[in-house]
Amino acid sequence: MNKTKIFSVLTGKVALFFCLFLISAFALLPILYTVLASFKTRVDLFTFPPALIFKPTLDHWTAVLTASDFLLYYKNSLVISIVTVAIVILVASLAGYSLARFTIKRKEDLAFWMLSQSMMPAVAIILPLYVLFSRWRLLDTFRGIILVYSAFNIPFAVWLMRSFFNDIPVDVEEAALVDGCSRLGVFWRISLPLVKPGLIACTIYTFVMCINEFFLAFVLTGMRVRPAAVGVVGFLPTGVRGTLYGQAAVAALLIMSPAVIFFYFAQKYLISGLTMGAVR
Amino acid sequence: MIKGERCIPYFFLAPAVGILLIVVIFPLIYSLRLSFTNFTFGMPESEIAFIGLSNFIKLFQDSYFLNGLKLTVIFMLGTTFIAFLLGFGIALLLQRSFFGKRVVRTLVVVPMTITPVAVGIIWLLLFMPDYSFINYLLSLVKVTGPRWLLTPRWALISVMITYIWEWTPFFTLMLSAGLAGLPREPYEAAVIDGASRFQTLKYITLPLLKPIIFLILIIRMMDSFRVFDQVFVLTRGGPGRSTQILSYVVYLTGISYRYLGYASAMSYFMLIILVVLTLVLLRLLRRS
Numbered sequence: 001m002n003k004t005k006i007f008s009v010l011t012g013k014v015a016l017f018f019c020l021f022l023i024s025a026f027a028l029l030p031i032l033y034t035v036l037a038s039f040k041t042r043v044d045l046f047t048f049p050p051a052l053i054f055k056p057t058l059d060h061w062t063a064v065l066t067a068s069d070f071l072l073y074y075k076n077s078l079v080i081s082i083v084t085v086a087i088v089i090l091v092a093s094l095a096g097y098s099l100a101r102f103t104i105k106r107k108e109d110l111a112f113w114m115l116s117q118s119m120m121p122a123v124a125i126i127l128p129l130y131v132l133f134s135r136w137r138l139l140d141t142f143r144g145i146i147l148v149y150s151a152f153n154i155p156f157a158v159w160l161m162r163s164f165f166n167d168i169p170v171d172v173e174e175a176a177l178v179d180g181c182s183r184l185g186v187f188w189r190i191s192l193p194l195v196k197p198g199l200i201a202c203t204i205y206t207f208v209m210c211i212n213e214f215f216l217a218f219v220l221t222g223m224r225v226r227p228a229a230v231g232v233v234g235f236l237p238t239g240v241r242g243t244l245y246g247q248a249a250v251a252a253l254l255i256m257s258p259a260v261i262f263f264y265f266a267q268k269y270l271i272s273g274l275t276m277g278a279v280r
Numbered sequence: 281m282i283k284g285e286r287c288i289p290y291f292f293l294a295p296a297v298g299i300l301l302i303v304v305i306f307p308l309i310y311s312l313r314l315s316f317t318n319f320t321f322g323m324p325e326s327e328i329a330f331i332g333l334s335n336f337i338k339l340f341q342d343s344y345f346l347n348g349l350k351l352t353v354i355f356m357l358g359t360t361f362i363a364f365l366l367g368f369g370i371a372l373l374l375q376r377s378f379f380g381k382r383v384v385r386t387l388v389v390v391p392m393t394i395t396p397v398a399v400g401i402i403w404l405l406l407f408m409p410d411y412s413f414i415n416y417l418l419s420l421v422k423v424t425g426p427r428w429l430l431t432p433r434w435a436l437i438s439v440m441i442t443y444i445w446e447w448t449p450f451f452t453l454m455l456s457a458g459l460a461g462l463p464r465e466p467y468e469a470a471v472i473d474g475a476s477r478f479q480t481l482k483y484i485t486l487p488l489l490k491p492i493i494f495l496i497l498i499i500r501m502m503d504s505f506r507v508f509d510q511v512f513v514l515t516r517g518g519p520g521r522s523t524q525i526l527s528y529v530v531y532l533t534g535i536s537y538r539y540l541g542y543a544s545a546m547s548y549f550m551l552i553i554l555v556v557l558t559l560v561l562l563r564l565l566r567r568s
Contacts (some may be wrong), residue, residue, distance in 0.1 A: 016373065023370055024387045030445065031390070033413060034402045045408075049416045095296035102289035110293075117300055119558050121506045123527045124551040127534045127544050128307035128314060131321070151303035154296050183288045212395040214509040215527070219535055229397050233513065245405060252401035256394045263393035264386070 038249035045245050060246030070251055073231030077255075080142065080227055081210035084149040088157050088206045089199055091150070096161025097187055101170075111162070118155035122215050130219055140222035148216055153206045160205075164198030165191060204266060208259045228255050315545040321538035335545035345546060347521050348529035351436065355525055356504045359443045360497060366444070367451020372481075374456055385456070392449040400513025403442040404429075407514070432522035435515050439523050442510055447500060458492040459485070491564065498561045502554055526550055 037045060039056040064070050098104070099111050129148065130139070138144030168191065176186050192199070214229045221230065232255055235248035318331050339345050374385060391399070406413050407428040415425030426434045466484045475483070486493075508527040511517070517524040517532070524532070530550065534543030 013378075016376075016378065019373055020378075020384050023373070024384050026445075027388050027391055027449070030402045030406055031394075034405055037405050046411055048411045049419070050411060050413045091295040091299065094292045098289045098292035102292070104289050104293075114296075116558065116562070117304060119502065119554070119561075120304060121551065121554050123506055123508070123530050124547050124554075125304060125307040125311060127530070127540055127547055128311040129303075130535060131314070131540060132307060132310060147299070147303055151299050154299060158296055187292075212397075214395075214397050214512075215531075218512075219531070229395060232397050232401060236513065236516075243404070245408065248401050249405060252395075252398040256398040259393050259395055260390065263389075 034249045034252055038246060038253060040246060042246065060244075060250050064247045064250040064254070068234070068247070069226075070228065070231050070234075070254070073226050074228045074254065076142075076225055077211050077227040077229070080145055080149065080225070081207050083142070083146050084153065084210050085203050085206045087146070087150045088153045089161075089202050092154050092157030092202065093161045093165075093192060093195070093199065094187070095154070095158045096163075097165050097191060099158065099162045100165035101173075111159075114155050114158050116155075118159065120152070120155075122152070126216060126219055129216075133220060139220060140224050142225055145217060145221055145225060145227075148220065149210050149213065152213075152216075153209055157202045157206060160202050161195065161198055164195040168194045201266075204262050208262055211255070211258050311544045312548065314541050315548050317541040319541040321540050331541075335542050336549070338542065339545060339549060344521065344524070344529055344533075345526075348524050348526045351522075351524065352505060352507075352526040354436070355440060355443070355507065356501050359440050359447065359504050360500045362440075363444045363448045363500065364451050364493075364497060366448045367453075368455050370448070370452045371455035371459055374452070375459055388452055389449045391446050392453075394446070396446070396509035397513055399442060399446045400510040403438070403445070403510075404514055407438050429515055430519055432519055435519055435523050439511050439514055442514060443504065443507065446510070447504075450500065451496060454492065454496045455489070458489050462488050491567070495561070495564050498557055498564065502557045502561070505554060505557070506550070 036052075038060055039058070040051065040054055041057045041059065044051045044054040095114075099107060099114075104110065133139045133144050138147070172190055172194075173186050176190055177183075181189070211227075212229060213227075214233075217227050217230050218233070221227065228251075232248065232251040235244040235251055237243050315335055316330055316332055317328055318335075319328050370388060374381065374388075394402070409427060409430050412425060412428060414428070418425040428434050428438045462485070466488070467480065470480045470484055506527050507525055508531070511523055511525055511528060515523040517528045526546070527550075530543050530546045533539050533546060
């Protein structure tokens with residue numbers, strides 16, 4: 001290679017690296033800024049130009065974790081999410097198994113309907129749910145919000161479990177049936193253990209969806225059952241005081257942690273799964 | 281396929297279908313009925329009246345609703361296409377293997393995994409009125425930044441920037457996977473035939489990616505049409521009505537102002553638009 005070619009290759013690589021650095025920075029800087037802000041004193045938060053070097057403080061962290069109800073809201077989120085996950089994987093694996101194995105009249109139509117339900121916008125039913133829940137006394141109750149979250153997560157979970165059940169061999173199940181095992185027994189003891197990856201994927205996805213959900217919880221819960229996502233909004237301006245920026249930053253970091261952590265671990269499978277699918 | 285006894289399949293399906301019927305289908309029907317009435321929350325039984333299609337007709341004369349519709353369409357098209365262009369560019373850059381590729385890929389994907397409410401807070405901190413970090417960066421290149429969240433036009437732009445930041449990784453991820461799955465032969469032939477990089481992009485890459493591009497565009501359009509969380513956190517619809525996207529208008533009309541009949545009509549209108557988009561999506565899915 002002569003000199004000009006080496007030069008152009010090098011500048012090409014440098015340009016590429018520069019672009020990639022910019023892109024990664026753009027993706028991460030906002031988050032880093034939030035982390036910084038959570039440690040800034042109130043004086044430092046309200047300075048221009050923004051202080052990049054400052055004396056850190058734990059005031060906001062202690063305020064959120066001890067002086068506010070945020071941890072209570074977080075506990076509510078966990079309760080809601082865990083119970084929803086339990087309901088969803090049970091109900092969805094049963095339904096998914098049924099769609100995978102049994103012959104049912106108009107099965108494909110049913111499966112199609114199930115898929116379409118997964119795209120139901122919350123805004124379409126949030127109003128009637130508000131009215132109906134207030135009549136049925138389900139507003140601001142765990143039962144109420146768990147029921148709604150379950151309904152919203154079941155369709156996708158059913159599709160997921162159905163595809164996993166379709167991938168496991170039928171032979172073992174048939175053998176068990178011949179040996180006199182009940183349908184439910186086959187499902188519980190043979191099929192379910194074989195789709196463990198599917199159950200895990202379903203659990204993670206549903207759990208994250210529940211923790212992150214805001215709109216429905218905002219409308220259908222009040223002070224008793226308030227989840228963390230709604231609690232974050234408590235640090236925004238009320239009529240009386242302005243935004244509590246430092247505490248809002250802490251709350252945001254706390255609430256995004258589950259999702260980011262889960263997705264970090266899941267992304268390896270996510271990306272490889274996507275690219276493998278594309279190659280095939 | 282194993283043949284089941286008569287009832288068992290239905291027992292297996294019953295819980296799932298049952299929950300969906302009670303929590304989704306029944307409220308949907310109830311909402312439809314509501315949209316034909318003048319129901320306001322707290323109204324005595326005697327005053328509730330069936331008013332036919334007048335709610336729906338009123339929608340198209342209502343400046344609040346029409347404003348919301350206009351804003352939502354701008355938001356939907358703007359964020360989807362800009363995020364697509366950015367995501368495509370990044371995916372193209374990520375095509376070659378280089379040192380630290382996997383790290384970059386992981387980092388780039390992070391924004392779309394963050395809770396929408398948290399995304400709102402993150403950008404609220406960056407757009408902080410009078411103390412905005414972004415304005416600081418702009419001042420370094422001698423540009424005076426606007427008062428982001430406090431000016432009507434810039435508020436909408438702020439919200440769109442936030443959403444674009446959040447969802448560009450979706451396009452990056454999908455298009456990366458799509459690009460990785462493309463066959464090599466057309467490219468080899470193009471090199472032999474002396475095609476420029478731009479020509480390769482235009483005549484080979486884009487046509488091959490067309491199905492996946494349509495798919496992801498529709499998916500994002502559907503999602504951006506119903507945006508709520510981020511806008512609520514950043515501007516709560518303000519200043520004035522400059523960021524009152526449709527979901528927020530529905531919330532305001534139905535929950536804050538309690539005009540549930542009218543708001544139901546609004547939400548049904550949104551549902552119809554989304555159903556149309558869903559049908560387009562499903563047809564695209566079936567084809568590929």
